Amino acid sequence: MTQTAPRRRPYAARVPIEQRREQILDAAIAIIDRDGYDRVSIDAIAKEAGVTRPVVYGAYDGLGPLLIALLDRQQVRAMAQLLNALPEHADPGDLDQLIDGTVATMVQQLRDDPVTWRPILLTAHGAPDAVRTRIDADRELVRGQVARLIDEVLPDADSEVLAHAVLAVLEHFGRLVLEDPERFEVDRLVRAVHVVLDPLIRQG
Numbered sequence: 001m002t003q004t005a006p007r008r009r010p011y012a013a014r015v016p017i018e019q020r021r022e023q024i025l026d027a028a029i030a031i032i033d034r035d036g037y038d039r040v041s042i043d044a045i046a047k048e049a050g051v052t053r054p055v056v057y058g059a060y061d062g063l064g065p066l067l068i069a070l071l072d073r074q075q076v077r078a079m080a081q082l083l084n085a086l087p088e089h090a091d092p093g094d095l096d097q098l099i100d101g102t103v104a105t106m107v108q109q110l111r112d113d114p115v116t117w118r119p120i121l122l123t124a125h126g127a128p129d130a131v132r133t134r135i136d137a138d139r140e141l142v143r144g145q146v147a148r149l150i151d152e153v154l155p156d157a158d159s160e161v162l163a164h165a166v167l168a169v170l171e172h173f174g175r176l177v178l179e180d181p182e183r184f185e186v187d188r189l190v191r192a193v194h195v196v197l198d199p200l201i202r203q204g
Contacts, residue, residue, distance in 0.1 A: 021059045023049055025070045033115045038126030040067070067128075075134055077116050079141070081109045086145050090152040096194075098153070103193050106170065107186045110177045121174050143167050169196050 015023070027049035031040050042063055046056045060066035085105040090098050110117050119127070120135055147163035154162075173193060176184045 017059065020055070021069070024051075024056055024059050024066065025073055028066060028070050029074065029115055029119070033118050036126045037128060037131070042066075068130075071131060071134055074116055074119070075138060077113070078120060079138055081113065081116075082106075082138075082142050083145070085109060086142070086149065090149040095153055098149070099193060099197065100190055103170070103173075103190045104186050106174065107177055107189055110174055111181055114178055114181075117174065118178050121171060121178060139167065166197060169193060 024045060027045045028040060031044055031048055040063070042053055042056050045066070046053050049056070056066070060069065085102055087098065087101070119131075143163045146166050147159040150157060150159040150162050150166070170193075173184070173189050177189070
C-alpha cells in the first residue's frame with residue numbers, strides 16, 4: 001500500500017513581534033468584518049493569518065487579550081480619522097464650506113478604510129458589550145466636538161441637541177457609503193446633508 005505523506009503544518013517565517021501582532025490583528029478584524037464577532041477564535045485567526053496556533057499564542061496570551069488589543073488599535077484609527085475630518089475651528093461666515101469639507105473627508109475615509117468602519121457603523125453581529133461601550137464613548141467624544149463647532153458658528157443655538165441631530169445624519173449617510181459606495185457618491189451625499197441639516201441649523 002502506498003502511504004500518504006502527512007500534511008505539513010503551515011510554516012510561519014520569523015518576523016519581528018510587533019509586525020506579527022499587526023498581522024494577527026489584521027486577520028482578526030478581517031474575520032469580524034466578514035463573519036461577525038461570534039466567528040472569531042484562535043483557530044480562525046491562525047487560519048486567516050496563515051500561521052499556526054502557537055504563533056498566535058506567542059503574540060497574545062489568549063483570545064481575550066487579543067481582542068482588547070484589536071479594540072484599542074481600531075479605536076485609535078477611527079478617532080484619528082474622525083478628528084481629522086472635523087476642523088479645529090469653524091468660520092461662522094462659511095458654514096457651507098464646513099459642511100462640504102467635513103462630509104467629503106468622512107466619505108473618503110469610509111471608502112479608504114471600510115474594514116475599520118463597518119464594525120462601528122454597521123455594528124457587527126455578536127459584538128461584545130465592551131465593543132459597544134467603546135463605540136458609545138467615542139460617539140460622545142465626537143458629539144462634543146460637533147457641539148463645540150456649532151457653538152462657534154451659532155452661539156445662540158442649542159448645540160447639544162443639534163449635535164445629536166448632526167451626528168445621526170452623518171452616521172446614517174456613512175452606512176449608505178459602506179453598504180453601496182458606488183451608488184452614493186460624495187457630491188450626492190453632500191447635497192443630501194445640506195437638505196437635511198440646513199433647516200435644522202438655520203432654525204437652531
